[in-house]
Amino acid sequence: MPTHIKTLIVVPENNSTMEPEISALCPALAPLAVARVKRPPRTLLLEDLPAYAGATLDAVAPFTSERWDLLIYGCTAAGFLGGPGSNAVMVESLRERTGAPVVSTAGAVVDVLREGKVAETAVVTPYLQPVNDGLRAYLEASGIRVETLNSFFCKTTAELGSVTEEEVLDLARRTVTKQSKSLFLACSQLPTLNAIAQLRRELDIPVWSSIQATAWASARAMISNGFEVRTT
Structure with missing residues (x-):
């Protein structure tokens, strides 16, 4: 059974979290090659998506001469803003250009929540309201209701990059309610x-993050393609 998995991860140029956390969660994918997508220094808006889609394909172009076992499209906000249809178009475009199976973070989140039979979730994000609205619409279009949502409302990539894991824990604890059936931590930059x-352990409910969901979906995709993959 093959064990070496040649993986390309596609992330916004400011992302410093996804590569090390995916490597820790799925050691079989490490070391990861990284394609970094140029983006505005502020939170993405819907009107940015055409340019961002073009920048995504430009970022991947230098890697298309190589053969990849897996491509991870880790641009969470872009996936949520554009909706399931737009995310599917980007996934297919990346598959066509690289010939590799593609796992998207936005798709992985829905898949892992569905796998756990989660129909309602509390949500923590770092996003401004337009992306939060897109996230809510994306999940609800996929049959997952957002029970409650809290955000750090980061205005810039610098603000986003300064959020600590302890701050994530604090906001998560303040977001869940006695009625919460699940918790989702959105964004592949949040630690x-x-x-x-x-x-x-504390909440005794399913808890997933964008990165954890992506690692889960990546492992599942590779196992289905004959690879041996263990996750931590």
Whole structure:
């Protein structure tokens, strides 16, 4: 059974969290090649998506001469803003250009919540309201109701990059209610590697982050393609 998995991860140029956390969660994917997508220094808006889609394909172009076992499209906000249809178009475009199976973070979040039979969730994000609205619409279009949502409302990528794991834990604890059936920590920049296990113990409900969902979906995709993959 093949064990070496050649993986390309596509993330916004400011993202400093997803590569190390995916590598920790799925060691079989490491070391990851990284394609960084140029983006505005502020939170993405709906009107940014055409340019961002073009920048995504430009970022991947230098890697298309190589053969990849897996491509991870880790641009969470872009996936939520554009909706399931737009995310599917980007996934297909990346698949066509690289010939690799593609896992998207936005798609992985829905898949892992559905797998756990989650129909309603509390949500923590770093986003401004337009992306929060897009996230809510994306989940609800997929049959998952947002029970309650709190955000750091980061205005810039610098603000986003300064959020700590302890701050994520604090906002998560203040977001869940006695009625919460699940908790989702959105954004592949938020540090959540150690927070997930702690929150699962404290809350005794399913807790997932964008990165944890992506690692889960990546492992499942690779196992279905004959690879041996263990996750931590």
